[in-house]
Every structure is written in C-alpha cells, then in structure tokens.
Amino acid sequence: MSDLTYAKINLDNLTENYGTIKRMTGDCRVICVVKADAYGHGVIPVVRRLRNLGASFFAVANLSEALQVRAATRRADILILGYTDPRCADILVENIITQAIISKSYATKLASAAMSTREQKPVLGHLALNCGMNRVGIDCTDRGVNEASAVLALPGLRINGIFSHLSCADTPNSEYTDKQIAAYNKTVEAIEAKCGKFAINHLCNSAALMQLPCQNQDAVRAGIMLYGLKSTPDTPPLTKPVMELWSTVTHIAHVCKGQPISYGAAFVTERPSRIATVAVGYADGFRRAYAGDVIIPSAGGARAPIVGRICMDMLMIDVTDIPGVTVGTDVMLFGSSGITADDVAARADTIGYEVVTGISKRVPRVYN
Template sequence: MDEHAGGPVPHAQVRVDLSAIRDNVRELNIRTGAAEVMAVVKADAYGHGLVPAARAAQAGGATWLGTAVLGEALALRAAGVTGRLMAWLCAPGERWADALAADVDVSASAPWAVAEIAAAARETGRTARLHLKVDTGLGRGGAPRAEWTTLVDTALKAQADGLVNVVGLWSHFAIADAPEHPVNTAQVAAFRAALAAAEARGARPEVRHLANSAATLMAPQSHFDLVRTGLATYGLSPVPDAVRPDEVGLRPAMSVRARLALVKRVPAGHGVSYGHFYVTDRETTLALVPLGYADGVPRHGSGGDGGPGAPVLVGGRIRQVAGRVCMDQFVVDVGDDDVRAGDEVVLFGDAAGEPTAQDWARACRTISYEIVTRFAPRLPRTYVGEEPQR
C-alpha cells in the first residue's frame, strides 16, 4: 500500500516495507525452534507504524505481540488486531479494567500491582492474564530476587480467588549484546532458579520468557518458551559488530527519503548553516535537504570541524551532512555533481549501496534503536510491500 499513489509526492517520508517485517519474523521463527516469537511493537513499532507492523509480524508467524505501555496495546485492539498481546510497563492507577476488557496480558513486579490488577478483575468480572517479572540482574524492572517468592505467593493467592491466571514468568537481559559476558550466564541461572521457586509454590505458566533480539540470535539456551524480538523484527542487528542483518536472513524495513529543496553554487570560504561549523574549501554545490531534528534527524549527525557528518545518498554518491543539522533542514556539500532540486536523497535505506541506520548510529555515536524510533509523526509513513489484511 502506497499512501501517496496518485497524489502529491511528499517532500520527505519514512518508507516501510511490510514484506520485510513479515519475512524477518519468518526467519526468526526458524531460528527459535520450538519457542514462539513475540514481536515487540512498542514505541510505534520502533517508528515503523504500530498497526501495519503488528499485522505484518503476525503474517510472518508472530503468535504474540508486545508493547511497553498499555495505550499502544489498546490501540492495537481498537484497530481490530487479535491474538496474544502483552503490555508490561505500568504504574499505580493504570487502566487495568480497560486492559482486561481488551484481553491484554499484563505484568506485575510488585505485590501492589497484583492487588490493583486483582481489584480490576473483581470489578469487571474478567480474570486477568498475568505475567510475573523477576529482576535477574538488569537492575531495572522486576521483583528483587529476595522478594520474588512474596510476589509469587501474592499472585497465586489472587489466582486461587479466581481473579488472575499466572500465565507467564519472565525477566530481561542486561548485556545480551555481549553473549560471552559472565553476567548473561548468571542471569540465565538466576532465571532458572526463580522459575523453580515459583513452580515449587504452584505456578504453572504457559510461557517462560527471557530472550530479547540479541539473545534470540546469539544465545539459544535462553529461548525457553517465548522470545521477545524488537529490533530484529525490523531487520536491524542488535549486535552490529558481531552479526550483520544479512548474515542471519534479516533485511531492514525502514528507509528515510527526501527530495532536495534547493541546489546552489557557492564560492570557497562560504560558511554553511548555524555557527559556520562547516566552511567550504573550494567552489562547490550545496544541496538543501528539507529534514531536521524536529523530524527526528539527530543533531549529532552534523558535520564540520568536529569530524564528518552522517552519510546520505544523493546523486548516486554517498555524501555527508555539512554543518549543523537545523530544526527543519540540513545541507549536503555535493561538490561538482549534477544534482537538482527535486532529486531524491536517501538518509538511510534498505537497498545495497544506501547508508544504513547503523551507519547513522555510528556517525551519531548512538545505537540504531534510537535512529529508527525518533522520526516524528509529522513525517508521513508510506507503506510498500504486501500489507496483510486481518
């Protein structure tokens, strides 16, 4: 589906290939064996579009979908997306009743959360599907191991009262992108101990889950019953220095493209953009790209005295951002290349020879997760590839 077919061509857009998402999930399913795949579609599906990406992932064989916040899970249900769906980042006073009414699995890391979920179940007459999270070493969400049995006992009491079903036990890795790190071994052992303790007290979960994208690709011993694939769903590697996407059958689903807004010739010694961070060293051509940090282009992609800017493809050649990235635009020095206003420029893409989101991440000293999730809603999404209808 192309939202702009037959209409005006936008000055810039995020293009998402839904067939890539579908095929990536199929490949991940092959690699996980008996474990099911939860496609993580939090943060608007890592910037790819919540509902279209979720449907494409399901078409590829994802039997679960995961969001961080409940609002995104409810938006999926409102769009008619069915199947197992989990939301895990909740604070006191959450919309638990709405979650239960929409058949959204919820998570608890403390007894107060179990109490609130049980109260919503009593109020609505709907039994909650509950996952219990243990902190095995990340030091973020999850019950401390010293308090794990208290959380389990609280949940099993609510289960005995008919208010919840404890359907999942889970945790999250801290250093899965370094698979040989001893913390990973310790976390797997801690998770197994937590599972044993919960099951000894009567828990009979449907799924036990620990692995994220990096562990899915590199730590099969951590797959258990379910893996949660975020970045890999969208064809990017969470361990780019160890595994390239194409090495594991993944291909990027997102590209960011624009049309040059202005091309002009300038003399040597001409300052470019705010602060003259970049100054031309010869007569050259400057090309104006109508995208900036308000659209999600990282300001850290600026180029000049501090080093080369982030890469873009324009006129068939890789060039770098010249000068400061501004709120709505940035400049590329294209030398003597024959480019014109209206020509396409690719910030990063999904085809051979185009810069990648990982290239941008390196240039900006960050991770590809941040690159793809940051593009703003004002930048239209165009969907290509087969869009599953459900």
C-alpha cells in the same frame, strides 16, 4: 509524491525477517515487540502484516499502545511490559490484555481493582522477575519466591506466564548474563514447585536470541531483529532493514570559496562549491549529531557530505563533485544498503533503536 521527506517501510523485508526469526526459534512462540509505534515503523500496518504471517502474540510498553494493537487485531495475545494504573483494570479485562506484574504491592492493587469492577473478572498477567536488570520485577531470591507465591494466589489475577530481561545479552560471553540466567531459572523452578508450571516462560530478547539460542524458553521476544537492525554491537544483523529515510533537494546554491554554511559558521567552504539544500532536519528526527554522508541514488549511489550544522527543517550537502543534482533530486539518508540506521547511530555514539524510533510523526510512512 507531494511529501518532500518520508520513510519508506518495506513490509516484504518485515515478512522475510519474521520468517528468519521463526526458523531460528523452532517451536518457541515468537512475541513480536511493537512498542513505540513498532519502533517507528507504524504499528497498525506492521501488526496487520505480522498477523497475516501467523504471529499471534505482541508486546507493547503501555496501555495506549496495547489498545492500538487491539484495534488492529481482535484475536492476538497482547502483553504490556510496563506499568498500567490499577484503576484501568476494567480496560485490561474488557480488551483481554495481559499485564506485566512487576511487584507484590502492584499485584495487590491491580487484583483489588479487578475485583471491585462489576463483573469481577481477573486481570491476565505475566509475572515479571528481576534477575539483575534492577528495573522492575520481583527479586530472584527466596523472599521473591514467597512473594511470587502470594501474588499467584490473588483472586483478582490470572497469571499464566513468567519472564525477565537480560541486561548484557548484547555482550558476548558475558559472565553477568550467565549469572542472570542461572538466577532466573532457579527462581522459576522454585515458584513452579510451589505453584505449578507456567503456560509460557520467556527470557530472551533479540540480542539474547543472537547470542544465546539455547535459552529460548517457551517463547522469545523479537524486537529490533524484526526491523532489521543490530541487536549486538559487533554482530551484523541476520535480518534486513525495514525503514529507509528519504528526502528531496529543494535548492542549489553556487557558493564562493571562504563562505560559511548554516548556523554558527562552523563550516566554511574551501573551494567554489555547489551546495544543495535538503528538506529534512532535526524536527524530522534527523539529529544534528547524525551529520555525515547521504546517498544520491540517481548519481549511481554517490555519497555527498552534510556540510554545516543540521537545521530544524533543512540540511545542506556538498554536491560539487556530483553532476546532475538538481531541485527535486531524491536523497537517501539511511536505508537497507550503503548507509543503514546503525551507521547513522554510530555517528552519534548511540544505537539504531534510537534512530528509527526517533523519526518524528511529521514524516509520513509510505508502505510497499
């Protein structure tokens, strides 16, 4: 192909991952989280594949993402987990998009905006509770129960779901997670006693699904598990990586001992070396902090170390001990075997989410 750097997206692995999650969750509805361009994998192809597999509910971060999903499927449910300007109430209604109701004041403004439209149709909503994340949501307190009851009575809203988020679900045996679950369940029970049962109740994300399978409620929000990366630091993923990042050797240099490589002269050769330049850099989302080994598949999966600082558009690798590397040789920076996005993340003391969502738009996605 003409692109020197590209991300391979294995939709067959996505298919297998969705099947794994369905088997784990039984009768629970799976809400497929496709925010951030499906975690960098490309939202339209991902949604279309998941719809073909029977997925019928998607979650995103904002209105623009919701409209992308709606363009890919006219029939599925879509939940915006973040904030939408109340002035966009008509867009939510027209596109049958469900909005997270994150506070009483927000609910009042959104309901008022909905009733001010020509058709005066209510906005669909899921009530967000704050059970300890302290990010958004109505507090899990007696006051919060009263606020929720008032929100549910607003004529401009039709709220059929309730949810919250666990802040330490990726920590095994977390006492704080237990406290959050107890607070959430108690608050949901109190609200339902006053206002009736919600049609859908969801608390668990991917990490909670791994650690707390008994807390699946009516639905689970499957995010990073869909894409085959770790949701908990110390537990191998049960699903397969969907993204691989590839690039190409564009230059071979024979460098004498004692010569610096790349910016800052931070690396100096300790022997006569063959240095290959690869057409990928931090502008592609492969950050300077990701320096480590890459894989040369044509050399039996041999690993070559990145030497010198990663540049904006290029990086250099030492192929002195790897015969056969020439201009045009393929290089895998991470993938489904050998070096994963989680491995790259560990080099920068971060998480795989940041690696895959950070692969830039100039890197084309190539689908199997």
